Amino acid sequence: NPTKPSIQHTMSSHVQEDELAMSSDELLQAQLELYHHSFVYVKSMALGAATDLRIADAIHLRGGAATLSDLAAHTGIHPTKFSHLRRLMRVLTTSGIFSADVKARGDTVYKLTRVSRLLVGAGGESSRRRDLSPMVGVFVNPVAIAALFSIREWFTDENSAASSSLFEMAHGCTRWEMIAKDAGEGRVFNAGMAADSCLSMEILLKECSSVFGSLGSSLVDVGGAHGTAAAVVAKAFPHVKCTVLDLPRVVAGAPAHANLTFVPGDMFEYIPPADTVLLKVNIQPA
Numbered sequence: 001n002p003t004k005p006s007i008q009h010t011m012s013s014h015v016q017e018d019e020l021a022m023s024s025d026e027l028l029q030a031q032l033e034l035y036h037h038s039f040v041y042v043k044s045m046a047l048g049a050a051t052d053l054r055i056a057d058a059i060h061l062r063g064g065a066a067t068l069s070d071l072a073a074h075t076g077i078h079p080t081k082f083s084h085l086r087r088l089m090r091v092l093t094t095s096g097i098f099s100a101d102v103k104a105r106g107d108t109v110y111k112l113t114r115v116s117r118l119l120v121g122a123g124g125e126s127s128r129r130r131d132l133s134p135m136v137g138v139f140v141n142p143v144a145i146a147a148l149f150s151i152r153e154w155f156t157d158e159n160s161a162a163s164s165s166l167f168e169m170a171h172g173c174t175r176w177e178m179i180a181k182d183a184g185e186g187r188v189f190n191a192g193m194a195a196d197s198c199l200s201m202e203i204l205l206k207e208c209s210s211v212f213g214s215l216g217s218s219l220v221d222v223g224g225a226h227g228t229a230a231a232v233v234a235k236a237f238p239h240v241k242c243t244v245l246d247l248p249r250v251v252a253g254a255p256a257h258a259n260l261t262f263v264p265g266d267m268f269e270y271i272p273p274a275d276t277v278l279l280k281v282n283i284q285p286a
């Protein structure tokens, strides 16, 4: 009888309802958590905005402590947005990117944390070498984020080639092809990679010096972009002949380095021979 539910169907409905049962407290807590997860991108967007507005520089240039008025003056925000700057700083302080001290008169003073120390580009050479702001620009990037909206299609679409990446599915080209077409994207990406290499190589040389003792007399940095990592090796170990292999259009835009040889090419076709091969962050984005 099609109008009468089968015993099996009735039982499975009961089982499912039991599984979904929650008290009012649990429902409210679950709702809160769900909304929290849905809005988590606000933290990353706030970080992107703080990086673009150079808020870490504003704090650093004021001796490590700045009021909201200081930040407003430094960033040049429109006066009507003052209270919104306070809200932005609230997101950033609850995320641990900045810290906030409330003074006796009720003024809030913002300070750097270990995270935002890596967003300082103003001041001396040492802070500039650790400035990862350009890398935030690579991560919190409309092109990279837009690709993530295609996750469901990427998993389910029959027309999506098995080998194509999420990025290709979303944009119809690889990230490298997009960078080749769009000079602005290329600048953002290469600046990010250079910033990452400055910081990482400083730590590698300091903490893993034994690895560099056995480099031999030559090194090739495969996918070495503009040669930032290889330049650090060449400076620290002048006897090592350093070569950088990257795609022709990347090599064409690389600044001249006296101690580096650039080879344009495709790593899947040819890698210049060397005693040591360096592969740093050779990931396929998204």
Ligand SMILES: C[S@@+](CC[C@H](N)C(=O)[O-])C[C@H]1O[C@@H](n2cnc3c(N)ncnc32)[C@H](O)[C@@H]1O
Pocket: 176, 193, 194, 196, 197, 222, 223, 224, 225, 226, 229, 245, 246, 247, 250, 265, 266, 267, 268, 279, 280, 281, 282, 283
């Ligand atoms: C994620 S970046 C890493 C850059 C650098 N190793 C670093 O850590 O800063 C990857 C690099 O690989 C290069 N690349 C991608 N495909 C390549 C290929 N087939 N042959 C050579 N280089 C390639 C890109 O142009 C880019 O510079």
